[in-house]
Amino acid sequence: MxxxxxxxxxxxxxxxxxxxxxxxxxxxxxxxxxxxxxxxxxxxxxxxxxxxxxxxxxxxxxxxxxxxxxxxxxxxxxxxxxxxxxxxxxxxxxxxxxxxxxxxxxxxxxxxxxxxxxxxxxxxxxxxxxxxxxxxxxxxxxxxAPHLKPLYHSMAVMAGNFTTLLWNKLFATFEEQLHLPPQIAIPYLKQICHNLQHTQVNAQTGPITRGDRQTIQSNLEALNDDPFREVYAAFVNAVTPDLLKETK
Ligand SMILES: NC(=O)c1ccc[n+]([C@@H]2O[C@H](COP(=O)([O-])OP(=O)(O)OC[C@H]3O[C@@H](n4cnc5c(N)ncnc54)[C@H](OP(=O)(O)O)[C@@H]3O)[C@@H](O)[C@H]2O)c1
The missing domain is CATH 3.40.50.720 (NAD(P)-binding Rossmann-like Domain)
Structure with a gap:
């Protein structure tokens, strides 16, 4: 400047x-x-x-x-x-x-x-x-319209800031608990971005999309002492609420 x-x-x-x-x-x-x-x-x-x-x-x-x-x-x-x-x-x-x-x-x-x-x-x-x-x-x-700005911004915050928080959580867990180099996750991050850019809604994979209750249950148990357990559960609840009811 x-x-x-x-x-x-x-x-x-x-x-x-x-x-x-x-x-x-x-x-x-x-x-x-x-x-x-x-x-x-x-x-x-x-x-x-x-x-x-x-x-x-x-x-x-x-x-x-x-x-x-x-x-x-x-x-x-x-x-x-x-x-x-x-x-x-x-x-x-x-x-x-x-x-x-x-x-x-x-x-x-x-x-x-x-x-x-x-x-x-x-x-x-x-x-x-x-x-x-x-x-x-x-x-x-x-x-x-001005009254739609909070809704617009909530989408930007969730998609941009929340995913960054999730990736920072993965990097920290890799390093501190799994003793894996955090940078090995970068190709995964790049592939997710590529899939989102090129297929948008169809880019979703994983146990929630597949309705795989057993894996969701195992993931939630692994996060038992972690505040991100609630984040995982909230995602399942928001996307497929019936699935979570039966995995509690
Ligand atoms: N960063 C982004 O990714 C992004 C994206 C889109 C929109 N925005 C918007 O851009 C605006 C600025 O955000 P930012 O990311 O630049 O924040 P930031 O890096 O935290 O900087 C905030 C600035 O505000 C100044 N400030 C705070 N209180 C003040 C006061 N009472 N009087 C005068 N100056 C004051 C700070 O001054 P000091 O340095 O003296 O403390 C600092 O220069 C916000 O409205 C934000 O929503 C940011």
Whole structure:
């Protein structure tokens, strides 16, 4: 990021210094779109206020923790003379800022231009259009009614974050209890991703799909002292509730 570089030419102001702010700054850099970056650290370290740093920006992206978005905007009324600020939370709906959610996972390392360009953005219906906010971004974009955002986000969290938790559980169990190198599971992970990409709903295999009560029972017993037993049971319950009744 280049804080305060070419402020007069910057259409965008990015608030925050976390993962999302870093990735968005990187994307703008790759597209050669000027922007101004500001974070509360900058205010602490160099006494630069948000109002001063972002005064010339037309579009303000408030890329901070979900719970801090509304309080931050309320306490920075000087930013509201610009267009309605934009936030990237997948579930928050607020009159103080418009939500535009990038459907991806932004970890510590930044990505390349092709990766950023293909990330779809989900916008809130009835508010500013994509062309008004991001006329220079080539990303696919879709609109849903604001009241459906929590449902949309619950799907993204379950599919993306929960599977990551499950894979981290496998890696840890391999290493600590089974004394297997965790990386030997990577081809399995790749095959699952490939099958999902190419066959989607028909990619499912395993004892739940097969209705294999004996294996499910054995798996649940193996997890008896593990909090993930409830996770396993909840999955069976959600997909085939009758199966679980008879395996208890
Ligand atoms: N990361 C993802 O994969 C992802 C994906 C889609 C959407 N998003 C959205 O992007 C937004 C930012 O998430 P993130 O992943 O970047 O989170 P993060 O890495 O945890 O960073 C959070 C940022 O918020 C700042 N912050 C927290 N409270 C603040 C306050 N009261 N005033 C000012 N700044 C404050 C933090 O500042 P300090 O560093 O000073 O603590 C930090 O810069 C969220 O709305 C999130 O839902 C994230």
């Amino acid at each position: 280049e804080p305060l570089s070419q402020p007069s030419a910057a259409r965008y102001g990015i608030i925050g210094s976390g993962r999302m702010a870093r990735h968005m700054g990187r994307y703008f850099d790759l597209l050669a779109l000027p922007y101004v970056a500001w974070s509360r650290r900058m205010e602490q370290n160099a006494s630069v206020s948000a109002g001063t740093a972002l005064a010339t920006c037309e579009i303000i992206l408030v890329l901070i923790s979900d719970g801090a978005i509304e309080p931050f905007i309320r306490s920075h009324q000087e930013l509201l003379h610009q267009k309605t600020p934009i936030h990237f939370s997948g579930s928050l709906v607020t009159p103080l800022a418009q939500g535009v959610h990038p459907l991806s996972s932004f970890a510590e390392d930044v990505y390349d231009l092709d990766t950023y360009r293909t990330i779809p953005f989900i916008c809130e219906g009835g508010r500013s259009s994509w062309a008004e906010i991001f006329p220079d971004l080539p990303n696919p974009h879709y609109t849903i």
